[in-house]
Amino acid sequence: MPLELQSLEDSAEWRAVTDSVRDYAIFLLDPSGRILTWNTGAQQLKGYAPGEIIGHSFQRFYTEEDRLAGRPQRLLQIAASEDRVEDEGWRVRKDGSRFWADVVLSAIRTSDGEVRGYIKVTRDLTQRRRVEEDLKHSEERLRLMIHSVKDYAIFLLDPAGHVISWNSGAERLKGYSAEEIIGRHFAIFYPPEDVESRKPQRELEIARTTGRFEEEGFRLRKDGSRFCASVVLTAVRTPQGELVGFTKVTRDVTDRKLAAQELEERARQQTAISNLGLHALQTRELDEVVEGALRTIRETLQVEDVRLLRGGQLPSDGSATVTVHAPGRGSDPYGLLTVRAAPPLSGNDVIFLEAIANVIASAVARNRMEEQLRVAEREAFEERGRTQQAQDALRSPSPPTSCALRSPPCSSNCRGSSAAWSGTQTRKPSAWKGPFARPSVLRV
Numbered sequence: 001m002p003l004e005l006q007s008l009e010d011s012a013e014w015r016a017v018t019d020s021v022r023d024y025a026i027f028l029l030d031p032s033g034r035i036l037t038w039n040t041g042a043q044q045l046k047g048y049a050p051g052e053i054i055g056h057s058f059q060r061f062y063t064e065e066d067r068l069a070g071r072p073q074r075l076l077q078i079a080a081s082e083d084r085v086e087d088e089g090w091r092v093r094k095d096g097s098r099f100w101a102d103v104v105l106s107a108i109r110t111s112d113g114e115v116r117g118y119i120k121v122t123r124d125l126t127q128r129r130r131v132e133e134d135l136k137h138s139e140e141r142l143r144l145m146i147h148s149v150k151d152y153a154i155f156l157l158d159p160a161g162h163v164i165s166w167n168s169g170a171e172r173l174k175g176y177s178a179e180e181i182i183g184r185h186f187a188i189f190y191p192p193e194d195v196e197s198r199k200p201q202r203e204l205e206i207a208r209t210t211g212r213f214e215e216e217g218f219r220l221r222k223d224g225s226r227f228c229a230s231v232v233l234t235a236v237r238t239p240q241g242e243l244v245g246f247t248k249v250t251r252d253v254t255d256r257k258l259a260a261q262e263l264e265e266r267a268r269q270q271t272a273i274s275n276l277g278l279h280a281l282q283t284r285e286l287d288e289v290v291e292g293a294l295r296t297i298r299e300t301l302q303v304e305d306v307r308l309l310r311g312g313q314l315p316s317d318g319s320a321t322v323t324v325h326a327p328g329r330g331s332d333p334y335g336l337l338t339v340r341a342a343p344p345l346s347g348n349d350v351i352f353l354e355a356i357a358n359v360i361a362s363a364v365a366r367n368r369m370e371e372q373l374r375v376a377e378r379e380a381f382e383e384r385g386r387t388q389q390a391q392d393a394l395r396s397p398s399p400p401t402s403c404a405l406r407s408p409p410c411s412s413n414c415r416g417s418s419a420a421w422s423g424t425q426t427r428k429p430s431a432w433k434g435p436f437a438r439p440s441v442l443r444v
Contacts, residue, residue, distance in 0.1 A: 047094030153250040175222030305340035327365035
């Protein structure tokens, strides 16, 4: 044994220090790699008693594949040339079990620089490696899971807001590939007016201060098209509280937003139709109902060119047109309700027009029924008048019986109105002619 190593091995301080360390295997090697000393930590870690291992090559602790690859000798050479080498890898215990070791091999030199041996410190990192492996697998599963999400854009930003990761959902939603977007600032997803007002920076500041920022607003795709996005921006910090970046989750809620707006619009249209129907019930004038219908269309659909065409008028090109049907089978339409709008009306807007046309048609039908009733009432009134006249005539006094006989015409007094026949009148004999002429008394 070299003198330097012998003096170190015989040192009471060396033994006291190394034997008191139980979590590390600390021992000396000669220049060829044979074991010269063995501490308590080495015995606990590797399973060998001092008498079983001192004098043997340290290659015994390496796996078969490492020995065949010359790894032990290579580590000695690096330590000899660089004074120190650190290595992590599998090592073998006495019972053949493996553990993951962190090894530091340091050269011991003479005053003139000659290598006289090595100090080898080995630490069992199996548990840490297991945790790291579990964490790695967990991170890999998380990465695969995030990458497989197609309906959400999930990516990371550095503290300044630059994109540092990108999933397939982000590529599908925003149109950028990972190569195109990683390294660029996330402000690229915002409309120009938001960029000018520094909205992206304000969102980062809110997330940095409160830990989270959430909103719904418009964002841009690569092709410049806009979509309504639900965005959650969350600060990522170390256990010590240091900000390392942000996670950003974006979801396209355009369809949901449009559906909500459509429901709101349909409710507004239904309210307008109900109000018009009530107005039509309370208004007898058809012209007022029609004018109210046209005004309701203008206000509800926010259009100006609204018309009710009649008398063979034709709608202009590009107009949405619905027919106002007249009552009765086989009747010609009452008119055409037309709306010219840009952009063109939606399917729901056309349904709204049809409902308005139905209200007008109902008012037309009621108007015609009322007219028919007025005509019928007038005719009935006239008929009642004629009937009353006939009844009055039947109740009027009849002329004298002698007048009813075939006799010469009566005098002018006989042809008078019924008013001339009132009370008892005595006619002079000369007033009656004929074979039956004689004075008579007529009583009414």
